[in-house]
Amino acid sequence: MYGRPHFIFSDIAVCNLKRSPFRTAGLISIVALLAFMLFGGSLISCSLFNGADGLAKRLGADILIVPKGYDQKIEGILLRGEPSAFFMDAAWLGKIAHFEGVRAVSPQLLIASLNASCCSMPVQLIGFDQETDFIVEPWIKTALPGRLSDGEIIIGGAISGGAGSKLEFFDREYTVVAKMENTGSGFDASVFMTMESARTAAEDFIARGGNLTLPDNAISALSIMLNEDSSPIGTTKAMNEHFGYGNSGIVVVPAKEIVSNVSGNLRALVTIIVALAAILWLLSILILAIAFSVILNERKREFGILRSLGATRRKLASLVFLESGIVSLFGGIAGVFLSALLILPFRTYIRDTINMPYMQPSVIALIGLTAGSLILSFVAGPIASLISSAKIRKSDIIDVVRDGEL
């Protein structure tokens, strides 16, 4: 009629953890720190790789040509979206188009908007030539089937709003017709428009007393796509020799060099992050193993009582295993939650601090990272308790009772 009374070991494990709240909180904190580092490190690494990948794909051009002294500015625009405005003579378009090895060349006109009531926000306005463009249009074909008209704009992924919304630059309203996907690069904070619209924006800026001189037939940069058999480095060298490096008023920048510089920095940073995470993982297991070993010595009396009540050595070992598992589970969840809470919302701040293209992974990838971090932090506790569990399994009830002075 009555069920046979028995111990529920999971309840004993929970009671044990509750009985020593400070000890439990300490152990949970160690695992939480581990999970925090594992998730945070892998999330930042993944975001940096995504950013570099997005920049490489979006850049499209093999070579960029900008006015002399503005090679750092164009890097700032591409990597960080730092608004800038500079000009060179449009005659360069014809000279470059006929250069050996050049397959396509397209001009851009760069204007910086202001942090003032005239403008919705300070961003980079990029005018592009729809006839020759090979950088912007491949990314908006699905969103914009037709051509872009004057007064219409395409916004980067980091700008609020969507098709149909209005943005104001230098007191003139522009209609958003498409929004690009996020890439993690400076393009995300840029607004794309026709060359005519960009010229109008520049004239509006000058009309409002802006400190800018817009020469006739001005362009800001040339994006160059090379034939498949031409190398960017070789063509850059040939252009510098042909046009006279330093005297021509232009700078030839191999675009892939910017990407490879980013990738190089990235590899060094990710190596450090991975090494730190691995060291922390091992360190956490070591600390937990020492902690469990010390706790085991303190609890010999308790184990002696449980043994005398009929608990097998296997049961006692599984009790320690279960406790460490519960500690790891809660620590892992807390660490991943805190890490996600700090890193996900501060993505723009992190990108600006690291100064590299940064794009957070997709939801599916985030789920994968969460699961991986939880698994690695969850196994840390049980692995650390293996020695303690083995000690219990080897020990004899007589020793336990005697050592516990029962």
Next chain:
Amino acid sequence: MVNRIITGISAIVAGLLIAFGPQYLFRLCGPSPDGHWMVCHWTGRAEIGVGLLIAALGVGLLIFSSEQVRLGISAAIILAGVLALLLPAILIGGCASEGMSCRRISFPAITVIGSLTIVGSAFNALRLFRAKEERIRV
């Protein structure tokens, strides 16, 4: 008693951070050169109200000893925390570009504090509810 002090002071600190953090610590975008205020300014003003409400509820957690009253206050803090998150995300919003100070620092900080307030209050409410249930069972 210890729990009352910890939860009460935590709620007061979180409320004050939500109310005054965007004004003094993790600052919102300032006015444009011509004195024009941007959208995020009004979100910051609304957060002052919500933050002070959370701080006042935190005082309530300190004062009242009845578990049922504290359970109700915790539930109110959860809802106020949700409101603190919704103001910048949906209800009012912020500046259009992600690069602006409000979207880089202020709103993420509000998200972190608001989320911790919600989770902390949810744990407190659950603990008080279980304590009440236990007492009824006894």
